Amino acid sequence: GVAAWRLGAGRARKEDPVQAGAGVRLHVKPGDRIAAGQPWATLYTDTAERIERAQQSLADALSIGDEAPPGAGDVVLGRVGA
Numbered sequence: 001g002v003a004a005w006r007l008g009a010g011r012a013r014k015e016d017p018v019q020a021g022a023g024v025r026l027h028v029k030p031g032d033r034i035a036a037g038q039p040w041a042t043l044y045t046d047t048a049e050r051i052e053r054a055q056q057s058l059a060d061a062l063s064i065g066d067e068a069p070p071g072a073g074d075v076v077l078g079r080v081g082a
Contacts, residue, residue, distance in 0.1 A: 002057040002061070003024050003043070003054045003055075003057040003058040003061070004022065004023045004024045004054075006050055006053045006054040006057055007019070007022040007023060007024070007043055007044065007045040007047075007050050007051075007054045008022035008045050008046065008047055008050060009022040009023045019045060019046050019047070021044055021045075021046060022044055022045045022046065022050075023043075023044050024041055024042070024043055024044070024054075024058065025041065025042045025044070026040065026041050027039055027040050027041060027042070028040045030068065030069050031068030031069065034064075040062075041058060043055065043058070
């Protein structure tokens with residue numbers, strides 16, 4: 001959520017613009033095995049200056065370990081779309 005907001009997908013104030021194409025695409029789910037160097041997310045924004053802070057927010061939310069976390073896979077409860 002915070003990473004997508006930093007990319008422009010949300011507003012801090014009601015008058016702030018929203019970038020329709022901004023967001024985060026996750027390529028793995030909690031509990032998935034990943035190899036060193038394997039991409040696990042793609043960030044989208046029209047404003048390059050937003051990438052670094054969004055990357056840091058995403059990295060801060062990530063934890064890598066030898067075992068899947070409890071409840072792995074119970075991440076998305078529903079989708080909202082047009």
